[in-house]
Amino acid sequence: MNIKKVVVAGAGVLGSQIAFQSAYKGFDVIVWARSEGSVERARPKFERLLDIYETTLEAMKTNPAAYCRGLAESPQVSEEKIDSLKDAAKKAFESLKFTTSYEEAANDADLVIEAIAEDPEQKIAFYTELAHYLPEKTILATNSSTMLPSTFAEATGRPEKYLALHFANEIWRNNTAEIMGHAGTAQQPYEEVVKFADAIGMIPLCLKKEQPGYILNSLLVPFLKSAQALYATGVADPETIDKTWMLATGAPLGPFRILDIVGLTTTYNIAIMDPLAADPETVQGKVAAMLKERIGAGKTGVNAGEGFYRYEK
């Protein structure tokens, strides 16, 4: 793998995690943000990440359940090794560079990971401007959850070196990295990105062609929709539905626990994409109404302390 210098564009929830994890694993990382204001708002996120990494590593000394694969390659790790990993987290934090300059970000970049807002216009503006400064060698990846690389391939000016590299929230713990090209992505940059994902402690999951929702959401969305339909039409309550799934498949979480983690607002926004959701007589309309009522009552999921279930704050 030839990737050394990594640029993460956007310092939101995922952008900051990708940048921190890459630095933790020894890459030379620069964070690009749109404005000085964005850079300032990003700093506390990195302080929090350093705290999470240090606390989790310390916990791993005594509690096997604290183990996160993104932080250490094996659960069997000595106290000395953990202390050196805590040093690595501290060094990662100190090594992070920030810029608002396209030129500075682009300079000698091996990989740019775009994690800016899910707004096609902003993405096109970013890609177009960046293209003026990017060296020929640079691979460009998007972390977009909802948009396809083919949409932006032309705007990047380097379609053959452009693809999607999609992370899950809390990447130190949730190590999926879905890698998906568009029809014009070349094999070599694709393979470089697979190696990079592995090198930062992720588990590369390779898609052979473009798929809206990648693999995970292609499975999760219809699964969660059918669970919501059972509840919204009065067939069974969330506890019974979750229990059925867990008992029958051995899964640790049922669909409503997963929905609480995803968050009901996101779930509602997905639900109303279906035109049938506008009709209260349809199953889709009943699902939307059920979600809207809960959201209206502030029950938006785990982060709010209550969704379909209640959580200790």
Place this chain on the structure above:
Amino acid sequence: MNIKKVVVAGAGVLGSQIAFQSAYKGFDVIVWARSEGSVERARPKFERLLDIYETTLEAMKTNPAAYCRGLAESPQVSEEKIDSLKDAAKKAFESLKFTTSYEEAANDADLVIEAIAEDPEQKIAFYTELAHYLPEKTILATNSSTMLPSTFAEATGRPEKYLALHFANEIWRNNTAEIMGHAGTAQQPYEEVVKFADAIGMIPLCLKKEQPGYILNSLLVPFLKSAQALYATGVADPETIDKTWMLATGAPLGPFRILDIVGLTTTYNIAIMDPLAADPETVQGKVAAMLKERIGAGKTGVNAGEGFYRYEK
């Protein structure tokens, strides 16, 4: 609960398991079968079940992973207790009665569980004939996976005491019991059946209204369909899809492992219910073709030693 005498009609895979488990938990069980030939074909099934119960109980003495909740209430069970449970299995086997007579089966029955073929005509003929002999008190339950109780409520002559009680294969290990009435089922018999399911070591899962596929298949079928679509359209291979699901949700099995357990023939029969499966250009058509090819090669799932994965025989 007033249920003491239980009739299980049909001694197929599930019928024999329901009868044996009910007898094991102390109920007075009579197995009704259509003909003396059916009774003869059923006997080896019960011998095999006795062997499974005895072997599993013996294994539980030394191997915690052998524990089956249907066999013992707690994994912490003494050797003496296990020996008494093995006696109970033996006594269950010896206590089972068989008949081909509607009259003998119906006599003083508290609960009849219908587990005959998934053929509406056979079910109607069975219910109609049985109705001549059944005492007023008897509750009648169907184990049908694919048909709704409302379809047969009239034919039973006792719609208010008729409902579905749906088991999973290997009920001593897989303890789900989905309980589903039709609109005319009365509350009291519904609750009796909930108590009965609990009494034979199942976990009652209560549906509040009729739902084709109950809870489990309403979740499982769309989930498995989306996984098959990802593979059949060339997005990713079964191993990657399974890995994604397991990593992201913590589930012990991905969709293709589940499909191998369900069996590809059953999966194919579900797939071709969709008229779009007849068109090879549709996703549904591609899924059907993918399944057909594997079935043609004898790769029908775990029982065949190979499906999407290979299994040690």
